[in-house]
Amino acid sequence: MTGVRRLRLLLGVLVLVVGGVVGVAAVPAEAATSITLNGGSAGRVFDGVGAISGGGGNSRLLIDYPEPQRGQILDYLFKPGYGAAVQMLKIEIGGDTNSTSGAEPSVEHTRGAVNCDVGYEFWLAQQAKARNPDIKLYGLAWGAPGWIGGGNFWSTDMANYLVSWLGCAKQHNLSLDYLGGWNERNYNIGWYENLRSTLNSSGYSAVKIVGADSDWGIANDINSNPAFASAISVIGAHYPCGYRSAQTSCGVPAAATNSGKTLWASENGSDDYNSGAQAMARGINRGYIDGRMTAYLNWPIVAAITPNLPYPTMGLVLASQPWSGHYTVGKNAWVQAQTTQFTAPGWHYLDSSSGYLGGNRGNGSYVTLKSTNNSDYSTVIETVDAGGAQTVNFAVTGGLSSGAVHVWSTNLNSGNQADYFVHESDITPSGGSYSLTLQPGRVYTVTTTTGQGKGTAAGPGAGGLSLPYADNFDGYATGAEAKYLMDWQGAFEVAGCGAGRAGRCVRQMSAQAPITWDTLSDPHALLGEPGWGNYTVSSDVLLEKSGYAELMGRANTQSYGGAGGLNAYHLRVSDNGAWSILSSNTNATVTTLAHGTVAALGTNRWHSLALTFAGSAITASIDGVTVGTANDRTWGAGQIGYATSQGETAQFDNLSITPGSGSGGSTGTIVGADSGRCVDVPGASQTAGTQVELWDCNGGANQQWTASAAGELRVYGSDCLDADGQGTTAGTKVVISVCSGTTSQQWKVNADGTITGVRSSLCLDATSAGTGNGTLLELWTCNGGGNQRWTRG
Template structure:
């Protein structure tokens, strides 16, 4: 679930995105050649057609803290992002929002707070999902709300999820929803952990007894529950909707979708209750297929994408998945990605409760390689829409449409989105209305497009522009009081446990940040070191001192983390340095990696600080020198160059109460990098190279063995605000992301200076004396495609993953 080897992921994403179009060619790109035998598909959109009821297209907030940073975005950018997700006629216009029921445990890329850390103590203000649901409802009162658990507090069932305690916990959570004036339409069990028939029966009965009309979704895993439902009438009655995960393939092209005979035979609504897990840009093409083909192949009536937004730090595993990317709350920068527009081509033209029209849905020309179409009718046949996708088509084709069965005719409107290149997407473009000739409408479909033909109105695409990306400036300070009790402090993202603001202890006034989870939760992940910790800050911070006051409420240890880099998938490790101090006075300075392998760099004992008293922990990083201090006294100074930059973190060595306050990060001196260098890939040992010694605009960038050529020399020049231009010594032209593409896998090239953010790079120390180059345009890194060792391999942009093929040694020239 939600994991692939790096090389396989590279191949998949490169296959899913179409061939990069260099800037020099983009302006003269010819229209597709017509096929020798043109495809024509005749469709009658008939209101009398049979078909299932459409439940909607939605997305998931949770299964990791993928929405966490959105809460801290400034206005007006936060409202703009929310509008692009939920506002009808503006962006993705989501019809279903599915949220995580917080359980204080890591659930992929973070942990969400429980409403009940200890039995009987319910706080309905905890977490940010209430806020998100309220924002969604304010923009679209008709949106459907769903909820699902990935884990649970440790007290539940004494560690048994399938317990009465868990039913009671969910009822408390639904009670909190009521307090927030939210109606939860759908509720599931335990994400991807199978099912317990007796528990589902109990859940259904309890919901009814308490007067909830909430429908039960089972089992948010495979289709196995459907087989059990066929043999168990009680379970069949208890499950309202059969929801399967990734029925169109996990991180795949989603060319086909599947169900089972038992699932179809239940007669229940069938959902792709989690699908996607695709990059926000390259995932649009698979999504376009799956929204249509889920119904055509498997009669699924809902498509729910994981996740809704990539509002999480870029050192986490699934940092590029979502409909909108928003990982810089300090700058307000965000991007509305292709997946949002793939969604919009259905959601802006339909609504839950519409009916699929089976006789007006199918594969273009009867061939799934040519594309698909799905038709919908509004209740009372008041309107209709047909969505066409031509993701795999290689030539233009024609469709003819006739209208029957009481549906309105007139002059249907046409909207389109172009995914045919890696360049900027033309999204949700109004095309000329169709005009009937002898009662027939004709439309030409180009390859790589989505089209919607509709009688509805009110559609559109938001046009606001994002600010540009900037570093999180140092010095930085935060009292950690947060905005309200029960919330995380600004930019702080829990990875395990629960970090919330509470009244300070130990004689300190105001609010402090407290680790709230008192026992190991019922976990979804399988990490070997499930201790609580939270991260914050800029992954590009290099030389700095981080300080925080800390108080232990009982015997144990607190931790201050620095130069935090890549986290292993599902929290199975972390590149970081840790200062750990126990109440006994024992301390250690540790280095961990992405497998949670730990190396002690220094250790010792000081006078016991004891619990319930405040002390100040500090870590200073200057080049390879690391200094640890407690209450201003140096504990150790060591030399280690494993990690050159990263965030900071706060944590505890176990599940118990500890408080933190007065966080500060002050910068140390950093030498400028201006100068001319060879850039040597840390994985392959080959150099960043302008292919064929080219100097023209559009010359592709590759890796090549060192040959002393000027096409392998690059001048770094500071822009004065934390970024650099990287200019070829031979060409005088900049390292450039073609067409300002945000698509992973896009090959970099040379281009004359434009001053654009696609020609600006943040150059930051990585692991063991190499550097990463991060694009100001979208945060992607300069990467050797697929980690290739082959000379001539493409140099592309790719989301951060900690790979050595994303790290470059700077070898000064002259």
Template structure:
């Protein structure tokens, strides 16, 4: 900085101080900051081509509920994802090539369940891609398979069948008016070099030579293989790796390898994220910058695009936003949306990184990072800065050169850990450089974008309040949903599709379409098809449906399905199963897929291709099963107090269902009063009797006040009454020491508690108990969850 410019800076600071202060941006001399960084924005400098920031729909049902949202909420959610100058403004959408098999939190439907029977209307990914393109015609589309139907290659993914399957999928894309830009192999299942060569040849021969092949959506070792195999190297256009910054970490370091960087091909973080929509925003802010700084990766793709799935599923809060209540229209826009927008709204694919304008503040990654990109017009530029780990204000001194604009610079900012929307994507101030130079003061915990571009914006849509889904509920499947899946149903394995009824019945029914066990991505011990729906807070109800078996085997109704283990490795639920022979059972499953038979017997044979009415009544601890209106048996079990209904088949059979119905049972006895600790004279207390979400749940002297009045029912503790907010495990955490607070009741298993015989309250999601840390008795001690041990600090007396 020259002496002349030092004298001019305070004059500029006077003009922008008032606007910039609240957003964490002020114009100050470097001497006023503990750390000072010189950033050279030189348009003639070298750097790789930027390929964009995107997100993934797939890897298991994470977008499933979005099509069933009502308007205008559905359009608003889509706008926040894809509309330029509104929200995340995603530049790439990666979609799953469905395979009828669980691929994390659900199964994506195949377009070809059986060989040769191509149905381009299957699933919801085409619908989502169409919606994305309608909002941003320039968005890039990327296809990748997690699994595949079992007929492919006799169970061998790396087969010519799979190449042909992808070619037919591209034909479906064309039918939908969609152009696929990128195509991968098998998600996180390594690679087969010869298969990629066959794929490249098939694409070229089929008129898809413009599609770029990505390999291997796994680790960097694929670059080692490509280094020594020229045919493999020539077949692949982009090296894509997953979680280069580590899995579910703070994403502080994001390296690649020298072999990868020396291939002369674009390097991508083709899957990153797996972070909470709010709590994961700092990690995402780091990774978008550091992928390039550390590893020269030119694309960041977040998993998933949205958490439009039920709260009992493992990754229920990961993504840009959360949309788990299509019946109420409630949703929340995550802070990850805004840290993403700080790059996407100010850059575009085809821009170039400027290496001299990219690095770590003060040369230390603990201070934060910055990257600079120049536009294809060779005039505009944007510098994105994150200060996630900084502990004090610091100064950035910019020098603009190399033909880039030295005109007015616009500064936008997001205070990442703030829940106040006024702190997110704020146009903080404008700066006019002097002699191509200017300085900014950067506050800790922010993402800043310094840009010469204009036209950015921020959506202001407000969601409706959350609400329970009311009973009774029924669906005869005569009215088509937005997609081929029945409304509100989320498939966990297999594919449940609305079709014309069989068994001489007219109208529409739901059929399980996967006729053989798929090539699987997950490794659960029990992988039969089932689908679930509705409100996880439901407790006493009857679930009923007509069922018709097409092959010998069993169909089932599910009730009180709550916590599902990671990758469908178990489910807390009750099952009523009936076979074509008439054998029936009431069975309990758990999160390790251990099955306990609670009752069993034999009734009149159901036979094949004949319709029968099945029902399962769940009333308090009594479970009652009926066939064609006649009770066949009952059982008593207190393991699960609430959860969703559903139906399924116990093998890969194409059985059918119709006339699904839910009716409310008699309300459980509900009690209001204090929750007393076994620690003498202490009660569960809501800090200050506040109804603000996030208020800590604490220990306090029992006083009978409003802050200690709790409603107990359906496995939930609600403040003040049945319409109050819930005792909630913060962020759906499951680790020892995770704190407990007050939150909007949403049916999540982190808000469900099961009383144990020793007086403890076990969290349904975590399996850990409500606990007073270290058995402390100090008023104001915030409660947590901890391994159940039966200690006095874990024993509670519920209202009676």
């Protein structure tokens, strides 16, 4: 057969297969880009590339990691010449209220009672400073205790509260460089002016104020109000390149540019620790090229929360298993390193040596920064969207070093850690000129500096938190957070026990409804594995005033925004003796499964509570006596938790979680033999009919499958793996549906690793033997392939 059979473009060469004869024709090369690196160019002062700890408890579990893993993670985040080398750390000023993925404690829960040793943000800042004394620190509030201003954030109380917080920082030998107002809640001109005056009179005149950690709207008032302008040093905007976007364009309105103020992307990113790398690479460069923004702060710094909470994999490092010590350094960290390991705050951008390759955004972007010694320089280049290789010819002038040039690169299209932050061959310029060929999908740094490096530490493999688990809370300092206990609303801290009990307990410290940032819910805190199924959780409880306290179990998905609800079961007890077994969901709908009364529990008296889960059976007891039972299959697995009514300062002690057997079966992942990836509900959707797929195992609730006694494979407790439309033919989609007991939702896990549908007798199959992320699952005739064999994790 003659004629052209196929066309392929391989490495810039067009390969034509014609009648079995291979011909090679050169593809016209793109014209080389010429860049003059001119040390005499004007440019703004570089303030740093950093990240945010806060906006919701995202660093919570990091402090609970054992050594040496905890130190290794901190090195990857902060140590110069090792990892992300974060140049600016923004920390939350806790307000006892949820601020995205959890709540952080206030240093002053009630007026006048200041405790500088609460939480973990000061600890984290100390660890950052110990590794990099030059790191810049920035404080920002998302919410505040309700006593402030009678619930008014924009009050003198709040300005004074920030001064108290700065005093606490000083007690921890920390000096803040920057201070913000109220995260993403606009601004109040008079309040900012008062804050500036208050800081000056309190000895903090060196602290610069950032406004308004929202959008660019504040620039208009800065330009028209000289007093306001004198109070604000930096205009910080959130997501100026687009919220969770590709960050291809990062424009700034003229009012901000003309203000003369320093401009920052004071929050950006919010993407997965690996898949966000491409967007971050664009944004760090283009924020300056498009908008002259001199700082880029990624939200958040670390994903140190359990996978049932919102945004569980965002950050630079995934560190969600302190019990196993497992952690993973993300591709995002190495994108940051391509700037941070080769620059320092105080360097200058060179405007004439920054721009788009060949003047085309699609080719990629580059920025050049000059050291304070006026000789060394670094050029950071991204070719994320480039269609092929391209050559750049550099000419060095204006006093910049003409010495050896070191080249480092990160392959953003690779999933192999060995391809990140690689030291390529050095280049020796000739007559101040040199050339470099850039491959697509990369970040490069071309530099005359030395001292860079890539850390080699690695954590152990992932592993679950095993049962039994117990904690009497006596081993912690007052004000600390008990190990693994994560606040969502309120502040659960270790305190001296009440009612004459010796030792320490966990106390809910928020005595009033807070000034919220997110949806207000009852104070509650969670602990443990989302995959725990059958167990008994017990704890002692003391009510300090009229109200209620709760022991929670099988708590899984916690919603963010909207209703702010939680999928969970609750044993609620009130001081008057009323009790109830409740089921709640992410829509904040609460259903009473059983209720009754016992003798009044009163206040300042200790009582013991217990909840037992065995399949669909739920048993509640108070003071060792069973008070009620319920039969409900809504939630098949989840964490335990403590909760109180709003403002109830209850105490908890002697936590115990013991495993059960029962009829609920095991909970865990389903992992493909060929792919090594997990059966996953895309986007953690709970919409019936969503087809399941393969995805990297990440511990999420959408990858936790409970094998029920009825032969179901349940996710989220109430949804079942199902054959779409109860189909029985090869190619039928495998989806999730509300569990209904139909045979299309029943599965047989076989000794050979296959999983077959009871109704169809067909195998759970990765479509077309796919192994990549996003491969959809279906029913198919059993054939022994590795795409039809699975293991339970």
